[in-house]
Amino acid sequence: KNQKEQRTETKSNRRSEQQQKKGRGVSKVKVAVYVIIIAFVVQLGLALNDLNGFTFSVAPVELECKKISTGIHGGSEDLVYDADTGLALISSCYHILNPENTKIPHERGILSFPLRDSNFTHYPTTATLLKIENLPDSTTFNCPHDIHLHTITTSSKTIRKFLYVVNHEEDVQTHSILKFEWLYTQNTLVFLHRFHNPQFFVSPNDVIVLEANSEDSSSDILLFTNDHGSRFGGFLAKIEAFLRLRLGNIVLHSNGNYRTVSQGYFISNGLALHRFNSSIFYMAETGAQKIHSFHWFKNGSNSVQIEKTS
DSSP states (O other): OHHHHHHHHHHHHHHHHHHHHHHHHHHHHHHHHHHHHHHHHHHHHHHHTSTTSOOOOOOOOOOOOOOOOBSOSSOOOEEEEETTTTEEEEEEOOOEEOTTOOEEOOOOEEEEEESSOTTSSSOOOBOEEOEEESOOTTOOOOEEEEEEEEEEEOTTSOEEEEEEEEEEOTTSSOEEEEEEEEETTTTEEEEEEEEOOTTTOSSEEEEEEEEOOSSOGGGOEEEEEESOSSOTTOHHHHHHHHTTOOOEEEEEEETTEEEEEEEEESSEEEEEEOSSOTTEEEEEETTTTEEEEEEEEEOTTSOEEEEEOO
16 A cells, blocks of 8 residues: 555656646746747837838948929939930929928929020029829829830821829829820920729839830830839838838739739839830849849730840
């Protein structure tokens, strides 16, 4: 009987020791999990202080600067230069901050700015807000982002200039690309067409035009980037940037249809056509600090094909 009691007591002690060891192990795991969660939350909080979830410094460039003192009251987003007219077009959509750090709404739109006067004797400092004509009531020209200028010469030798504008509309969750004809002698943009598809316009950033049709805008061939896979400026976009998810892409519009032609980028940003070869274009992947090159062409069925070359 005594031996049986001793064996029972020994087993009980062993179980107690095992439970204590197990308890200490579980406690250590809990502490480790808590530490990881706290570290993640702290880093996430720091990251979300910045719109894109990361920052880095660049060395300043010392250049002579002539400030545009009149016309741009908020801030500029993008700029294109037209060599034919000597004018630069500037998109502006941001609010400005007063000394109390509160937002003051200002007139947003596209501005025209002469880089030099006609005699090349001095540099102007005044930008002019362009008039917008024929814009439908259902379309809000709320926040013009990146812009692209495309010039064509018609069969009658008439030169026409078209401006394509990435537009974040009133609710900032609806996005589009607006096509205007630029009447540069009248400081006017005449609305022609709205490119829009909720499935593909997720977080559009930049646009380039491969081919434009002066009569039928729906047949224009253009490319635009979505810098994130989540909605523009939203919380999920910040999480996406913090986790360095490669959800950016490039979308093609051709003959009224949209399709994703390249994807898997960490913040796919600006687009640019090659200066001398319009079948080559480039895309800046900001998050990865890379520039990619592409070649586009039409196959036998006249369908647009995109090939990544580097």
